[in-house]
Amino acid sequence: MKIVVLNGSPKGEISVTMQYVAYIRKKFPGHTYEIFNVAQDIRKIEKDTAVWNTIVGSIRSADLVLWAFPLYYLVVCSQYKRFIELIFERKAQDVFAGTYAASLSTSIHFFDQTAHAYIHAVSDDLGMKYLGFYSAEMKDLLSEVEQKRLETFASLLFTAVQETCPVQRENAPLVWPNYTYVPGTEHEPLDTGTKKVVILTDADGNSPNLAAMTDRLLKIFPGPVEMINLHDVNIRGGCLGCCQCGYNNTCVYNDGYTDFFKNRLVPADIIIMAGSVHDRYLSSTWKQFFDRSFFNGHTPGLGGKQIGFVIAGPLHQIPSLKETLVAWADNGGCHAQFVTDEVTDSGELDALLDALAVRLVHCAEAGYIPPRTFYAIGGHKIFRDNIYAGMRFVFQADYRYYQEHGMFDFPQADLKTRLLNAILIPLTKIPGFRKKVFADMKHHMIEPFGPVLRNACPETPD
Ligand SMILES: Cc1cc2nc3c(=O)[nH]c(=O)nc-3n(C[C@H](O)[C@H](O)[C@H](O)COP(=O)(O)O)c2cc1C
Structure with a gap:
């Protein structure tokens, strides 16, 4: 064979x-x-x-x-x-x-x-x-x-x-939206206040819908909006996986990527990431962007930002692509919202893009980042354990960051819980105690919330 x-x-x-x-x-x-x-x-x-x-x-x-x-x-x-x-x-x-x-x-x-x-x-x-x-x-x-x-x-x-085993196809062929997006001329300019907006795109002339979507957004945000095309950033190549950045977050490439990341993206409050579907992901240019951000190690290089993913192509037919983008944002401490051109006409897309812009600004003004989900909670535990132990030697910069930001939050360090467990678990061997505690478990579970609710608004009756 x-x-x-x-x-x-x-x-x-x-x-x-x-x-x-x-x-x-x-x-x-x-x-x-x-x-x-x-x-x-x-x-x-x-x-x-x-x-x-x-x-x-x-x-x-x-x-x-x-x-x-x-x-x-x-x-x-x-x-x-x-x-x-x-x-x-x-x-x-x-x-x-x-x-x-x-x-x-x-x-x-x-x-x-x-x-x-x-x-x-x-x-x-x-x-x-x-x-x-x-x-x-x-x-x-x-x-x-x-x-x-x-x-x-x-x-x-x-x-x-x-044995020439028969195999079933699992992923249906992708069906692309088949209309050309023509943005309307009417739109309400949005007050972005002091919020800095960057539109990052990889448009290369092959996706008219993508270009039209970012055009619309450029017009909606009247404030200080910067549009950057990844093709114009001096990026010499993809991440080499050499891990030399692990020591002090310095990449071996001597090109424009790190400067672009630190000086043009990090100061932004809102980043629109615009790209089109290429096979079952975005383009390799976008992938290169993500990979090269590895000079930050396993720390949230763009933490706290509002991310608007604006995508041309059948994103919703590729659940794993959506999942990677949501998880990337969640894990990086960002808030991701999406608009794609998978709609029936231009008017509908105008409305979605306008609403996205408004929501991004509102969330930025409120400083709203959603609670982390399994993606980020699970990711944190994987990185925390590895950086504390097996990967510490290579990723010394991560280790310092995790220490400074209290990210080595191992449950063993929670002395109060350990003490309570040490006392209460042996007590559950006593049948009378066990019966009483377990019979009333529902109430025990909500007990700690009592003071929080009472203090939430003391004037409002319970
Ligand atoms: C830029 C970069 C990104 C990585 N991303 C991930 C990741 O998303 N998930 C993961 O489990 N490991 C990730 N890793 C770890 C590698 O997958 C792992 O070290 C792999 O074994 C390297 O294999 P290789 O020596 O064959 O290149 C990443 C490593 C690098 C350098």
């Missing part, structure tokens, strides 16, 4: 993910493996047709394509994303169609599910037969139990391919 591995690590062979591939290779030496470092070599692949043809030629004769990648910002890295875009731009879908596919990732399990959902959907769009994924924590391979699990996964995967 011939297996083509598409390596999605910008680090090429010197990659954690590739250790997992190497392990599978050692355990199943009877197959032929061809590995292409598509993320690392993306520039060559884009420019040199011979390099592209070699990869495509190899995939043509493959029995299985293994998408093997590290997680980057809840999906794959921008370079890998660009490779996927090239497949569609160069109309090479037929090369992949009918071939079995599976995905393998390494990460710290922060939104691994959305990354695999993305690859699954792309595989479906390419007409591949997607057989499932394996999501390893970076260090899993060091444990014998996990080695065995990986071996079993590979064995089952190879058997399914050899």
